[in-house]
Amino acid sequence: MEKGTRTVAEDEKKKDKKKPGRIRKFFSAVRLTGFVVLIGLLVIQIIDPYPVEFMRVKAFDMYQRAQPREVKTRPVTIVDLDEESLSEVGQWPWPRTIIGDMVANLFKMGAGVVAFDIAFPEPDRLSPNMIAENVSGLDPVLEETIRGLPSNDKYFANIIKQTRVVLGQAGFDRKIEDQEYRPPVKKSIAFRGTKPHAFVPILPSLVRNVPVIEKAAAGHGFFSLFPEPDGIVRRVPTLFQFEKDIYTGLAIEMLRVATGRRTILVTSDPLGVQQVGVAKGLILPTDKKGRVWPHFSKHDKSKYVSARDVLSGVVDPAMIRGKLIIVGTSAVGLLDIRSTPVEGTLPGVEVHTNVIEAVVDKAFLSRPPNMNGAEFLLTLFAGLVMIILVPMIGAKWTLALFLLIAGGSGGASWYLFAEKKLLFDAGFAMISTLGIYVQLTYMGYAAEEAQKKQVRSAFSHYMSPALVERLAEDPSTLKLGGENREMTLLFCDVRGFTSISELFDAEGLTKLINKFLTPLTNVILNRQGTIDKYMGDCIMAFWNAPLDVPNQEREGCLSALEMIDSLEILNERLEKEAEEEGRPHIPLRIGIGLNTGTCCVGNMGSDARFDYSVLGDAVNLASRLEGQSKTYGVTIVIGESTYKNVTDLACIELDLIMVKGKTEAVRIFSVLGDDQVAQKPLFIEYADFHAKLLKAYRNQEWAQVREDIIVANKMIDDLGMEHHGLYDLYEDRMQDYEQTPPGDDWDGVFVATSK
Structure with missing residues (x-):
């Protein structure tokens, strides 16, 4: 009983503590300013200076012009x-x-x-x-x-x-x-x-x-x-x-x-x-x-x-x-x-x-003394409605309410003139109310913009514009925790970066990385992607968080293709710079891995410091696929879940592979071009031929595969594509399988021994 009594007392104390907070929240700076403005307007209405009277009689003139006697x-x-x-x-x-x-x-x-x-x-x-x-x-x-x-x-x-x-x-x-x-x-x-x-x-x-x-x-x-x-x-x-x-x-x-x-x-x-x-x-x-x-x-x-x-x-x-x-x-x-x-x-x-x-x-018009009091009360009522409701329910709904009050007051004023010959001025009250509405809305907007500016200033240097805008719109999202979302992940890494880095000192290498990361980052952001982090020469990005991105898989794959194109332009510029500086030039080459799956995304870290990031098995697989791009001799490797939603792009299947750290095989693909490339008759013919070649490979028809590789390479030449190392990989594997056959029950799965 005593314990229960203490609980009730504690609850009462909590309620008492909440009351001052609610009162302070109600009498915010915005509302207090509104009250001051309203009081000033009411004083003006009582004094009734000539400009106020002028507006009033002009309204009555308008009534007489609309309905002369x-x-x-x-x-x-x-x-x-x-x-x-x-x-x-x-x-x-x-x-x-x-x-x-x-x-x-x-x-x-x-x-x-x-x-x-x-x-x-x-x-x-x-x-x-x-x-x-x-x-x-x-x-x-x-x-x-x-x-x-x-x-x-x-x-x-x-x-x-x-x-x-x-x-x-x-x-x-x-x-x-x-x-x-x-x-x-x-x-x-x-x-x-x-x-x-x-x-x-x-x-x-x-x-x-x-x-x-x-x-x-x-x-x-x-x-x-x-x-x-x-x-x-x-x-x-x-x-x-x-x-x-x-x-x-x-x-x-x-x-x-x-x-x-x-x-x-x-x-x-x-x-x-x-x-x-x-x-x-x-x-x-x-x-x-x-x-x-x-x-x-x-x-x-x-x-x-x-x-x-x-x-x-x-x-x-x-x-x-x-x-x-x-x-x-x-x-x-x-x-x-x-x-x-x-x-x-x-x-x-x-x-x-x-x-x-x-x-x-x-037919005299009449303006009884009580009209002044009625107009005063209208100004007071409408002003209080705006002061109370604008900060509470927002500008849009209170604007609709203002229009309703203004329409009703104006209609009443016209009715009194047309039917009763009474002169009632709703104009000052409505102009005053509109002024209060604008003042409250502006102050709310200014406070919101100041908060957004603070958020943008704090996070714009290392978060994507989309995320920054979301945080600016709702700063309350800056808290620990996450949500499960279907996402597309991208990992991009430079091939042979160690050899390249030996050509530069620390300052020059930093400039090179910045020149490399800037165009690739712009491609991702322009395609509605979010940069998760930079890890030296590696980029991690994702789609469909924090904002929904329709066709996220397609946006990710097209970003990968555009990154390749932007890299070619960058290599041309770097080659010219190397010639001018009299040093050797090693072209930058990248590998990209893409995968789609359910991930946990949100603010990760501690109470003191956290970052917006993503976790999940799909993330690890995307990283592994980026690593396999070098093994398979292609620039882009995508998972099957990504491929299912980009079948209109120029894609070919690479392999069934069990990546390191996984116990199940995954089917992987490569993106060789966009949808325009995919519609070319030569590519359609090549893709069909490659599928037959892969089927012969899995059927252990090694001789047939070698003949098909020669034809496939010829098709690649006809398409004007850069030769990939996929068929060289098949040659190496077939030599190993001829010495050590995989067996009749082989399902075509290759177990990767490296990341």
Whole structure:
């Protein structure tokens, strides 16, 4: 029981030890950096600098361009001071008598309210009294008569006093010098809740109309539009503040006069303006500064009638009767051209028309204060998802998750705009999340690359590139242990190296070995082989480890053939060097042994130091076959397991041999050429003839074998191959067998006495 208790306690201690490790792993440097970046982005979102707001409103512009407001009702008609009117009546400003006649005609045709998107800040220069003052040399009687005539301004004032006219006022964001003080016009605003003076924009200057006209008007509204820094009019002010008094916009004042209301109701709270109410059913949702966000329509020419046609009385009465009339201009010379989210150029008067239509059709866009909180939470949620999951499940899956979140957020944002007329910005959250994803992915990639670079630097000098890359991809494989794999082994050794080495000193011999090993090594590596080790002038290599190599036997045999070719090129270069140095030249000759079989491959050695190598019986046999290449007078000797998978190459059987250290005979072959050589009719004929020769040899038909050897050598000459010593070996053996016959039960196996 006590022992069991101790075991439980020990388990608890182990769990406690693991917890700090897990916590440290979770709060890795990559994640901590991600948290810092996320906090910084959330702070930026709270501060909401202009670049962030700019990206947001541009996204909303895109929504409006994709789905501009469909015009359902046409409560407004624009009387246009167009180019044709200016050409016929004269340049602007027109005499106030003409403007008064135009207003009178509009009300005769049944206009509901007439508003001016124009101000009349100065007396009419064509009034009789102004002419009397400006023209010198007049007859006193005539001058007195002219001065007695009513002014054009009074004429205009008498007309608008009998009608419902809203005069325009212009607000400026700069102080106008020597501006005449005028007492404010009668108030038309009531407040509910907190007074909005702290939020309503303050304008230093207000350009109003001459007093005689201003006093006669039914209402006054400012028509100034203040484009945002990129020059686009998105939000239209309904209120502004001048000398601590709050004034209404032109569209709001028109609606007030049209509905017969004495005041409008501004509702606000400590966070700012909430809405402006004109009458029941005519409510304008605003931002905290009292600006409305109309859902703009495309430019609509059918809303316009020419001022010329109104004056001449030829306008369609249906365009006037019961309508709210705004007198404005589309003439380029009068400088009232604006840009909106859906139109690059639009007469400013049509912006006011969009506001009134949006009120009537309840087509305002709205951005409630809680949208900021929702966008903040989206940024927080998506950022945390990336920070937690990128290091955990990797960049590929988190990218798919990011695309899912981005698509869902973007779809929700579009749905809220298209169906609910709510402005929700998913852009900042998604850009922030993408930035966090890129930062986390880059840091993970950089850390991984640093680890790979360290592995490559440590092992690239004595391991194959394939192995180095595998270790770089997964450094955890650097541990003791191995695995069983079907592999092809190659041993290559120089023939007569002792004689060659006597021609060089130590330094020269080292250079020679390097010149020899370099091209042969390149051949092996280019054929997906792995160099196991160098043993003086000997090379050991293998295929199918650490990476799978399709057709490993073929790659090994073709490597052996290419090694022979590269050696010929090297011998030519060495011969020239020997001639230049005045020393004898002994050509380098090699023997190659190849065998395929199951081996144990992995990191062999001690805990302190180990090498990636291979062990197994197939390795020993490959080494023995390399040694037999000299005995059989051929360059390449391969085992039967290798031969079975390279029958398309130019191969011949050599013998049945029991190599030293083995108790069973193995069938061995030689590779004389690639598949192109194997397809030559002469080689096919030679290979068949050699097989018959070998059969006669095993049947102890010595005389027949000697005759066949002569023919076989002739075939080798015809093929242009270098004579091998195989048939000389058969001659020597036959002489021994004639003196000491192997017996009738001989199975053709030769027992090797040397390695």
